[in-house]
Amino acid sequence: MGTQINVQSLRPVTVTAPTVSSKLxxxxxxxxxxxRFGINRNNYIVKPGLYKVGKPDSQSDxxxxxxxxxxxxVLRKKLDTLNVWILVVDTKGVNVWCAAGKGNFGTENVVKSxxxxxxxxxxxxxxxxxxxxxxxxxxxxxxxxxxxFRAVFGPVQAKDIKSFIExxxxxxPEMRKISFPAIExxxxxxxxxxxxxxxLLLILCGFFIFSGLDKTGFLFAKMLETSLYPLIxxxxxxxxxxxxxxxxxxxxxxxxxxxxxxxWGLVLTILLYFLFEVPYIDGISMGLINISIASFMTxxxxxxxxxxxxxxxxxxxxxxxxxxIGFITLGLILFIYSKLV
Amino acid sequence: MKTMQYLKNxxxxxxxxxxxxxxxxxxxxxxHAVFExxxxxxxxxxxxxxxxxxxxxxxxxxxxxxxxxxxxxAAGILNGILNGTEPSCDCSGGSxxxxx
Ligand code: SF4
Ligand code: SF4
Numbered sequence: 399m400g401t402q403i404n405v406q407s408l409r410p411v412t413v414t415a416p417t418v419s420s421k422l423x424x425x426x427x428x429x430x431x432x433x434r435f436g437i438n439r440n441n442y443i444v445k446p447g448l449y450k451v452g453k454p455d456s457q458s459d460x461x462x463x464x465x466x467x468x469x470x471x472v473l474r475k476k477l478d479t480l481n482v483w484i485l486v487v488d489t490k491g492v493n494v495w496c497a498a499g500k501g502n503f504g505t506e507n508v509v510k511s512x513x514x515x516x517x518x519x520x521x522x523x524x525x526x527x528x529x530x531x532x533x534x535x536x537x538x539x540x541x542x543x544x545x546x547f548r549a550v551f552g553p554v555q556a557k558d559i560k561s562f563i564e565x566x567x568x569x570x571p572e573m574r575k576i577s578f579p580a581i582e583x584x585x586x587x588x589x590x591x592x593x594x595x596x597x598l599l600l601i602l603c604g605f606f607i608f609s610g611l612d613k614t615g616f617l618f619a620k621m622l623e624t625s626l627y628p629l630i631x632x633x634x635x636x637x638x639x640x641x642x643x644x645x646x647x648x649x650x651x652x653x654x655x656x657x658x659x660x661x662w663g664l665v666l667t668i669l670l671y672f673l674f675e676v677p678y679i680d681g682i683s684m685g686l687i688n689i690s691i692a693s694f695m696t697x698x699x700x701x702x703x704x705x706x707x708x709x710x711x712x713x714x715x716x717x718x719x720x721x722x723i724g725f726i727t728l729g730l731i732l733f734i735y736s737k738l739v
Numbered sequence: 740m741k742t743m744q745y746l747k748n749x750x751x752x753x754x755x756x757x758x759x760x761x762x763x764x765x766x767x768x769x770x771h772a773v774f775e776x777x778x779x780x781x782x783x784x785x786x787x788x789x790x791x792x793x794x795x796x797x798x799x800x801x802x803x804x805x806x807x808x809x810x811x812x813a814a815g816i817l818n819g820i821l822n823g824t825e826p827s828c829d830c831s832g833g834s835x836x837x838x839x
Contacts, residue, residue: 499792499810533768533794534808551767569767576770578743593814653746655813701812703743705771707791708809708816710746715813 442467443491448515452481456522459563461552462508462529464489464497473556480560485526487511495704498535505540508532512545527552527559527567530574578704583644586702590640593698598636601691602629611737627674628684628733634670635688638662639695644702655706656718659696663689679736686729690722697722750789751807756780758803765795765804 444465451474460483463473470486487507489497497503512518512526528536530551538549553562553573562569605628610621642662643650650658667685697718700706752773761779766772771788774781774795781803793808818824 496810498794530768531770533798534792535797537797537800538764539798539800554770571772574767574770575772648743653744697813701810701814703811705743705788705790706745706811707750707789708811709749709751709791709807711811711813711816713746713749715816 444470444486446486446488446511448517448520449484449486451477451484452479454481454483456520458482458521460485460517460521460526461559462487462511462526462532462549464492464494464503464529464532466491466493466497469493469556473559476556476559478560480563483517483521485511485515485517494529495531498532501535503532504535505537505544508536508541508549509544512541512547517547518545524548525550527563529556530554530569531576576704578647580645583647583702586699587641587644590644590695590699590702593640594636594695598633602632605629605632605733608734608737611734613738627670627676627680628687631667631670631684631688632691634666635663635691636695638666638688639692640699643692643696644699647699647703654714654718655700655703656693656697656714656722659693660689662696663692666692677736679732683729683732683736686725686732690726690729693718693725694722744785744787745790745811747787750786750791751805752783752786752789752791752795753805754781754783755803755805758801759799760801760803762799762801764798764800768794768798770794 444463444467446465458481461473461477462485463470465486465488470484473484487503488511489502489507492500492502494503508526508528517526518524524547526541526547526549528538528549528551531554533551536549538551541547541549550567551569552559552567553569554576555573558569558573562573606621606625609625609628610616610618612620639659639662643655643658647658650661652658652661664685667681667688670684671681697714700711700714754774759780761776761781763776763781765781766774766776769789770792771790773783773786773789775784776782789806790811791806791808793806796804796806796808
């Protein structure tokens with residue numbers, strides 16, 4: 399990637415915006431992996447500005463992108479042999495979807511980018527192609543009013559951009575829909591897994607110590623001997639809520655995410671109960687705790703899903719949060735009680 | 740596979756047919772195919788498919804659509820409650836199609 403230069407004063411013919419390849423290198427792929435696990439995320443920002451892919455000229459299309467490196471990389475990879483300009487908007491390193499929702503990928507920012515890059519001197523036409531998902535932040539008619547550039551919304555996914563352009567800037571109904579296939583859901587698992595890792599560790603430590611409680615006080619040997627069952631349950635519930643529930647999302651019939659999680663918490667409890675052959679009071683106390691944790695974690699997946707509405711999540715939380723708090727409290731009381739009798 | 744659908748009868752989407760000119764923009768921007776164009780007007784196909792992203796309302800220059808938009812994200816709503824603000828997620832999503 400070349401260094402970025404100021405194209406303000408240059409005539410169109412001598413523009414030297416940085417060129418990026420449409421091929422991804424190993425370092426890009428390793429970087430993508432790191433971003434998913436939350437390592438060094440801040441290095442994954444693309445400098446805003448105008449970029450060349452191939453050899454674009456004054457007639458070439460202008461694609462607008464977020465400056466989140468993963469989005470940018472996906473886009474340039476899918477462009478293949480096309481010669482286009484990419485206008486990278488400063489979305490604070492956040493992907494299109496999120497940035498549009500939060501206002502970083504908004505009308506104002508797009509207008510600013512068009513002006514800052516002197517796009518009007520670089521291309522002769524007056525069209526830009528926005529990712530469809532930026533529509534919740536960008537009002538196309540306002541961009542037109544303020545810059546003269548007509549903004550058309552491209553497809554939802556970068557992989558369709560080539561067909562979109564080749565079809566004369568037309569998207570099929572399929573290209574307009576946001577889907578949420580298992581593979582996309584699976585990609586989110588590492589992010590969500592890291593989300594509450596410290597809280598998980600804290601809870602695990604708590605249960606490890608509580609396992610040693612006894613009517614005579616505290617027994618170190620008892621702690622070592624009986625802590626395995628609760629620790630496996632809790633870790634299992636966390637994983638059930640973060641891995642099983644998202645992967646099998648459409649196959650569990652309940653609409654509310656908290657109920658989907660409840661289902662997995664229950665399945666896990668039953669499995670472990672029979673596997674460990676523990677007294678029933680242990681099964682019940684851990685069951686309450688498992689259900690609470692799995693339900694909560696799955697409910698959090700609403701943030702990653704692509705079809706949950708704000709009103710819906712609010713409605714769900716109104717009953718789900720009290721029930722989760724109730725279950726975990728009851729489970730904890732039972733757990734301690736079982737240790738003391 | 741059928742499009743996944745969330746809770747029924749909760750979304751705040753409202754379409755005012757009288758203001759609608761049938762320009763078709765809402766049908767273009769909606770990622771859940773909530774609108775279809777019939778006889779020169781927009782119609783809501785299944786309102787339960789709406790995720791309240793607000794794209795249609797923002798891009799309808801005739802103000803025919805109203806929706807209380809926001810991100811349906813439990814962590815964001817919790818953040819909002821704890822901080823006494825509007826729901827806000829920290830958007831650390833790893834995928835182009837996700838948030839929070
Ligand atoms: S964008 Fe507005 S005016 Fe255009 S079809 Fe949709 S509702 Fe009607
Ligand atoms: S708010 Fe979003 S999902 Fe709902 S109808 Fe409008 S564009 Fe479609």
